Amino acid sequence: MGMNVGMEQSGEDIPMSDINTTPLVDVMLVLLIIFLIAIPIVLETVPVKLPEVVFEPTETKPENVNLSVRGGPGGTCEVYWDLTPMNSEELLDAAVAKLEDTIEKAGGVENITEENMPEAHIRGDVDTPYKCIGGAIFTMQRAGFARVGFISEPPAGTAVERL
Structure with a gap:
């Protein structure tokens, strides 16, 4: 050196x-x-162990929207608002009307908070194609719903703790 x-x-x-x-x-x-x-x-x-799913009970409020989505014959999608079947346009119109009604009841947009804003809860069948559930999510978000969630069932034999 x-x-x-x-x-x-x-x-x-x-x-x-x-x-x-x-x-x-x-x-x-x-x-x-x-x-x-x-x-x-x-x-x-590296061995990977997937996390176990923790289920939180949902608070069902009367203003929440309950949607059921499943695959129909021939690759079509079936969407139900409570028990009423709807297509995409009807779902969008009903969701917009629901939000407008909520805003009117609250006395204007300035009175809308996270507590009184309705949520969309989607129940998807296990065999439902993703395009059906994704379409329902997109339609609800397009209508103005800020919170869209999924409803699922806990595995058999698991207890759910209430806080």
């Missing part, structure tokens, strides 16, 4: 104070290559 020296104006050699970064770059490149090789191996061998 040598030492670099530089010339001073008076003609004498003085040591240079610049840091030699070549060894640092070499070490960093070696570490990068090691990590690029080691990470895929680690990711493939």
Whole structure:
């Protein structure tokens, strides 16, 4: 290993104070290559246990909208507002009318809070295609519902604690 020296104006050699970064770059490149090789191996061998689902009981308020969605014959979607079957346009119109009625009862938009804003609860059949449930979510959000949630059943034999 040598030492670099530089010339001073008076003609004498003085040591240079610049840091030699070549060894640092070499070490960093070696570490990068090691990590690029080691990470895929680690990711493939890590056992993963999925989290268990915690069910929170929903508060059913009378102003909430209950939708049931299931797949129909021929790849169609069936959407029910409570027990009334609806297509996309009827669902949008009914949702907008529901929100307008809620705003009118509250006395204007300025009186709407999170507590008195209705929610949309969707019950989706297990075999329902995603496009059906996604379409119902999109329609309710397009109508102005800020909170859209899913209703599910806890697995058999599990107890639900009430807070």
